[in-house]
Each structure stands twice: as structure tokens, then as C-alpha cells.
Amino acid sequence: MKHQNQVVLITGAGQGMGQSIVRHFADAGANVAAVDINPQALAATVDELNGWIEGQIIAITANISQSDSVRDAIATTVEKFGRLDVIINVAGVGSIDTFIDTPDAHWDKVIGVNLTGTFLCCREAAKVMQSQGSGSIINISSTAALTGEGPSHYCASKAGVMGLTRSIARELASSGIRVNTIVPGPTNTPMMADIPEEWTQQMIDAIPLGRMGESDDIAKVASFLACDDSGFITGQNIAVNGGMAFI
Template sequence: MLVKDKVAIVTGSARGIGFSIAEVLAEEGAKVVISDLATSSGAESAKELQLKGYAVTFIPCDISKRDQVNALFAQTQVQFGRIDVLVNNAGINRDGMLHKLSDDDWDLVIDINLKGTFNCMQEAAKLMREQGSGRIVNISSASWLGNVGQANYAASKAGVIGLTKTACRELARKGVTVNAICPGFIDTVMTRGVPEKVWDIMISKIPAGFAGAPRDVGQCVAFLASERARYINGEVINVGGGMVL
């Protein structure tokens, strides 16, 4: 098992890619904290994995709120005794063309995607520096390179990559690795909702010829969280079938 007995927090993991990340980590032996704003679905997802025999719990958290992040880390330590892995997956989008984007939609996306990631990374850095080990995996997006109608989202995800590389420089000598994953076009409930024509256009841009599965992202996270990736640090890894080269 890649992460046997490691304690992992996965934000935004009630469903979708986040849930698959939590599931793969649990399968690979980790004790996993599912964390999300969606209280009912988060609790249901944790129960689903518990019924399979995995050590999983649910702790609700709005990562844009410092007090809730502090509570998330404190409760995890009380329950499991330590924190070895942090996966910053929580994120939202509020798309709109640059000239029409509202202040509220800009602030909301930045507060959750960027400030929220910073809040969690800062708490993890304090703990991991002290224990001399740790893995932080940030879920960015291929959109960090720029995407029409996503000024706020692209800026937030580019910021996550900047945070990743800075944290690597600060934490590497403390035994902590910090990497980012950029999922490409992943087959989720959300992407299944796009028109068939849009789906076909997206698939045509992928050399592999098909959309990825959420577990493809989860498997990459599990590897980066393991000792096998101890010398991989500060990297941005595309999980997109070659869509971004």
C-alpha cells in the first residue's frame, strides 16, 4: 500500500474528483478525512467508504474561513494524532467574460480557490515543519494557462501553482514535498452536463482520444503522497491525456 497508515485530509471531497482522491488514498492504506461544505453528501461519502472497511471520517469546513480551517486541523489531530498528507482539492468556478465579471464572482472564486488553499497550506506547513515530514498536493487546473470566460478561475489556479513552488522552496529541507496536479478534461457529473457538441470538441483536443476518469487524478495523488515520490518536489503534473503539452 502506497500510503499505509498515513493520515490525509482531502478538501472538497464530498463528490467528484475529490471523492475519488479520498477513495484511492483509503484503498492505499491511508486514514482519510473527507472535508467539504456539503455536509449531507460529505457524511454520506464518508459512510460509503466506512462500510467498505476504510478508516474515513467527515469534517465539514469552509476553507475560506480561517477559524474553520483551524478547527479542521485540530479535529484531525485529535482523532488521528497527526497529519501526513494534505490534498487541496476544494474549488469553485463562477465563469464570465472579463468585461462582465462581477466583483462578487471574482472575490468568491479567489477566496475559496486561492485564499482557501493558502489557509490550509499554512496550517499544514506549521505541523509538517515540526514533524519533519509531509506531503502537500494542490489540485490546480489546465485553465491556469488562461481560458476564455475564466479570468477569476484561471487567476486563482495560477496562484495555486505559485504557492506550490514557493512552499517547495521553503519546506523541502524540512522533509516536506509540495506538488501541483492539473487535471485535464475529466469525466464527471459536471462535464457530462455539457452539450454533446462541446464534449466532442474537448475530446478532439486530447491526443489520448478520451476523457480521463476521476480515479486517474486520485492515482497520481496517491503516488505523490507516497515515499516513492520523495524526490519529486515543486512540480506541476498534467493529468490530461496529453491535452496540455
């Protein structure tokens, strides 16, 4: 199978997009380190999948906005599986705030998880991958970074992820490490449940393909970026948004 024996670490694995990506890779034979801050959601995901998937899954509780926690998660992965081939940085948060009324705490949390957390995961994964001479780093941004249609902290954090990808892809290429970002449009995940229904319909109306994305749409692109089929692709931000916006 395409990901047979690959070692893949996936953050935000307890629900939504991350959970779907865990399922996709494990079913394709990968050994997966499923990482989430919520131990209950994470345990439920791993328990559900361990009965039928081809690869192995381990659950790691971690806070990706804290560097020590990220280092421990990656060390646990390498200790268990011996290497790290792919990291997929899915974990993200948001809140509905107008710019003027955004509390400092909300700004710090969204930037801390979505941008700083992605940076920390990329940095610590790259240290392992450099010693191996290979690896694939896959980040998750958002079409909101392109359109500005969303809370300022969320749009800023996701735009930062795209810039981070371009920079570190250049720096890490000589080490055999590829870095790319998937840029989803509105996708059916638990995060969307907090958005008012009329806003959701407006999003769908703005998508030329006429539907919201599904988590599996993102998982399939992650699968492509994680394998040798994309071996000459790095530093790219790939829009998966039904034609809602272009990069």
C-alpha cells in the first residue's frame, strides 16, 4: 500500500479533519502517532480504529503551543517507531470575534495554536528528518487567509502558516525535506458547528462547485503530498476549496 510502514505524526487527531487523516493513513498501512490536546477524544479515535486498520496507531496527548510538549510527542513517536517520515499539522482553533472587540487572550490563543504550534511542530520534526535525510512536512492553512473572510486572528494565523511554509521549504530542501501547505475551503468539521447557519450558507453560495469540502477531500491531498508521487513538489500552498479562491 502507498503508505506501508511510513511513520506519520498527525496533530489535531481527536476529531474532524485530523481524525479523518488518521483514518486514511492508518488504513493505507502507515504507523500513525495521533496527537491531540484532548485525551478523551484521542482515546476514542484510537480505540475505534485499532480494530481494523492495517498500520499501528499510538495516542499522544500534547499541547502543540508548548515547545516541551511538542518535543516529547516527537520523541515518543521516534522511540516507538524508530523514525519520522511525515508530520501533518492539522491542529487549529478559532473564535468568532470582531477585530475591534478581539480580547488579547483570544488573539494569543489562536496565534499560539495555529501559527506558533505549527512552527514548533515543523522545527522539531525537521530535526529528526534532517538526521534521516528525508521527510515530508504538511501544514494546514485556510482559504480565509486568501480572502480575509473570517476573524482577524484566524486569518492572520493561517496566512502566517503559508509564509512559514515558503520559507522553511527553501531552507530544508537541501536536507531532502519537502514542506507544503494544504489550503482548505469551508469543510464539514466540528469547528464549523459554531458558525451561524446563515454564514455557512453564504460560504456554500461562494463555492463554484456548490458544496462544502469534506475531511476526506483534505486527507487525499495529504496522502499525495506524503508519498513519492509528489517528490518534486515543495514550498507550495495547494488550494482545496472548490474554486472559492485561487493562489
